[in-house]
Amino acid sequence: MAYITLDGVSKQYGSVWAVDRVDMAIDKHEFVSLLGPSGSGKTTLLRIIAGLETPTQGRVLIDGEDVTHLPPHRRGVAMVFQEFLLFPHRTVYENLAFPLRMLKLQKGEIAERVDWVLGILALRGLEKRYPNQLSGGQQQRVALGRGLVGRPKVLLLDEPLANLDRELRQEMEVEIRRHQTALGIPFIYVTHNQEEALSMSDRIAVVRGGRVEDFASRTDIYDRPKTAFIAQFVGRSNRFEGVAAQASDRLAIRGEGVLIETAARPGIGEGDNVVAYVKNEKVRLKLAEPGAAAGANTIAARIRHVILRGAYAEYVLSWSGGELIASRPRDGAELPGGAEVTAYWDAADVDLFAQAGGDQ
Ligand SMILES: Nc1ncnc2c1ncn2[C@@H]1O[C@H](COP(=O)(O)OP(=O)(O)OP(=O)(O)O)[C@@H](O)[C@H]1O
Numbered sequence: 546m547a548y549i550t551l552d553g554v555s556k557q558y559g560s561v562w563a564v565d566r567v568d569m570a571i572d573k574h575e576f577v578s579l580l581g582p583s584g585s586g587k588t589t590l591l592r593i594i595a596g597l598e599t600p601t602q603g604r605v606l607i608d609g610e611d612v613t614h615l616p617p618h619r620r621g622v623a624m625v626f627q628e629f630l631l632f633p634h635r636t637v638y639e640n641l642a643f644p645l646r647m648l649k650l651q652k653g654e655i656a657e658r659v660d661w662v663l664g665i666l667a668l669r670g671l672e673k674r675y676p677n678q679l680s681g682g683q684q685q686r687v688a689l690g691r692g693l694v695g696r697p698k699v700l701l702l703d704e705p706l707a708n709l710d711r712e713l714r715q716e717m718e719v720e721i722r723r724h725q726t727a728l729g730i731p732f733i734y735v736t737h738n739q740e741e742a743l744s745m746s747d748r749i750a751v752v753r754g755g756r757v758e759d760f761a762s763r764t765d766i767y768d769r770p771k772t773a774f775i776a777q778f779v780g781r782s783n784r785f786e787g788v789a790a791q792a793s794d795r796l797a798i799r800g801e802g803v804l805i806e807t808a809a810r811p812g813i814g815e816g817d818n819v820v821a822y823v824k825n826e827k828v829r830l831k832l833a834e835p836g837a838a839a840g841a842n843t844i845a846a847r848i849r850h851v852i853l854r855g856a857y858a859e860y861v862l863s864w865s866g867g868e869l870i871a872s873r874p875r876d877g878a879e880l881p882g883g884a885e886v887t888a889y890w891d892a893a894d895v896d897l898f899a900q901a902g903g904d905q
């Protein structure tokens with residue numbers, strides 16, 4: 546039995562369906578991300594789980610109980626926001642004690658729980674400081690502590706790291722995931738940042754236009770995108786358009802200046818307009834051999850420039866069809882800017898989709 550169930554949940558604002566028939570089942574020990582572009586309905590979905598919005602249709606169940614019409618404080622959920630929302634004129638201790646005072650707990654119990662949170666979040670010694678005397682990461686920890694101090698059954702987080710710089714964000718990602726594992730409660734984490742979703746989640750729900758386009762393990766979302774939108778949105782890919790031709794168990798896709806070959810897919814046949822994606826890290830490069838014939842899954846290209854990204858390098862290539870990007874680990878064998886190269890990839894690394902109306 547799932548710990549959290551969303552059953553046909555929708556939310557209408559005027560003529561907009563911000564959330565549209567969402568079904569999800571989340572287990573007790575899961576870290577789940579809702580990943581999608583701006584305006585896709587992530588915050589609305591989270592607020593429905595929190596009880597800050599009532600769904601127009603559908604039900605929300607937490608721990609076996611239908612909470613659809615329960616107010617937030619009776620659901621056992623807590624929410625952490627992007628804007629830390631700390632009280633500026635109260636100390637760290639007072640900020641952490643506040644939710645417990647709302648719950649009308651005894652003084653001793655409050656002290657005990659605040660101390661527990663100060664301990665797990667490494668905030669001991671900072672109790673008497675005010676928010677403006679803390680670093681961004683410390684402020685974020687206090688905000689997280691305010692969510693955890695009431696010992697919620699579920700923690701909901703809405704882009705909590707969006708205001709932090711990259712390095713601090715990456716540290717906090719590790720920390721947040723560690724707390725989730727230690728506490729053994731589900732965290733539902735909203736973000737439009739695929740790196741955050743990929744670094745922390747057990748499963749990722751990709752949200753688009755109020756709908757959950759796929760809800761699957763992070764590796765499935767990354768390695769086996771179910772839709773063209775997911776292929777485009779998660780990871781960095783090269784995109785090709787073409788027309789499919791069937792050859793027994795294989796498909797040949799003729800695009801402008803490129804021939805792509807890959808395994809046949811159900812639902813894609815002779816003459817269909819298709820879109821193919823090849824992730825940047827799947828594109829390999831070798832120096833061009835004069836006179837070599839271009840086969841399937843190869844492109845003759847020229848290195849325009851190389852972007853160093855630390856552990857790997859991104860090669861920006863030009864070819865007759867436009868631009869192509871290949872990323873490679875920096876293993877010493879760097880190719881020079883300006884070089885003529887052959888870019889190539891495996892048939893298995895092609896993500897292929899029928900071009901439906903509405904896909905860009
Ligand atoms: N209170 C509201 N009244 C009317 N429309 C709303 C309201 N809240 C959200 N919407 C609309 O619902 C849709 C989804 O909004 P939501 O805030 O859930 O998106 P989001 O995925 O969280 O986006 P972002 O990444 O920008 O935070 C948007 O079209 C938004 O304009």
Ligand SMILES: [Mg+2]
Nearest residue numbers: 587588589703
């Ligand atoms: Mg939002």
